[in-house]
Amino acid sequence: MFSKLEPTLRYTDISSNIADIDHDADAEEFEYDGRIVYRGNKDSLYTTLDVFWLYDENSTRVGLVEYSKTDHTCLWFYDNPFATLFQDTRWKSTDKVLWSLLTPEAYQDCLDTDFLKMDEYALQSDMLLITPSKIGTNLYVYQCSTCGKKTFTEPNGCSAVKRPIDYSQFFTLFLNDSFELFEPPFGFRLQGLDGLSSQEQALLEVEPELLRE
Ligand SMILES: [Zn+2]
Numbered sequence: 001m002f003s004k005l006e007p008t009l010r011y012t013d014i015s016s017n018i019a020d021i022d023h024d025a026d027a028e029e030f031e032y033d034g035r036i037v038y039r040g041n042k043d044s045l046y047t048t049l050d051v052f053w054l055y056d057e058n059s060t061r062v063g064l065v066e067y068s069k070t071d072h073t074c075l076w077f078y079d080n081p082f083a084t085l086f087q088d089t090r091w092k093s094t095d096k097v098l099w100s101l102l103t104p105e106a107y108q109d110c111l112d113t114d115f116l117k118m119d120e121y122a123l124q125s126d127m128l129l130i131t132p133s134k135i136g137t138n139l140y141v142y143q144c145s146t147c148g149k150k151t152f153t154e155p156n157g158c159s160a161v162k163r164p165i166d167y168s169q170f171f172t173l174f175l176n177d178s179f180e181l182f183e184p185p186f187g188f189r190l191q192g193l194d195g196l197s198s199q200e201q202a203l204l205e206v207e208p209e210l211l212r213e
Pocket residue numbers: 144145146147148149157158159
């Protein structure tokens with residue numbers, strides 16, 4: 001989840017288990033965003049903000065609240081990893097998995113490589129497989145100036161040039177680690193944005209006005 005108060009901060013611990021610091025906590029009841037939750041200890045891992053994990057009545061971790069000196073905001077866990085990452089419930093599961101889009105031959109090729117090279121394989125069809133962990137990181141593609149082949153890792157026997165990904169040149173599929181496919185909100189697009197913080201990237205990614213005529 002991208003912090004809303006600290007542009008460079010990304011929360012990577014989105015487990016629903018009790019945080020280590022809260023195992024013996026005497027959690028107090030709070031109301032945030034209209035939800036009654038139990039707030040754990042201040043997480044000392046975070047120094048620029050005061051961060052507290054939030055739990056429901058079953059001690060399931062459901063989100064966090066972050067405090068700056070002047071402001072506070074909650075971030076919630078959703079059952080959709082992209083909705084959690086962007087705090088945007090317009091992300092929807094398609095109830096499809098990647099395999100349903102593949103021809104039997106392509107599926108067999110993936111089986112033969114233990115599915116380890118899925119993203120390289122997709123790249124050959126100008127298709128990007130994007131999981132939540134890839135968003136907000138700078139992705140690079142090698143392209144050979146002779147044969148045109150694109151790869152994520154430096155190829156042997158090709159004179160390839162490494163460049164940041166130009167997302168406009170690819171068809172992007174959003175999926176979780178179990179290859180379930182997700183649909184972004186209308187107008188969502190990824191941009192290759194070297195040097196911007198992940199939150200700046202995330203904010204730039206949703207520009208619905210650009211597509212709505
Ligand atoms: Zn080549």
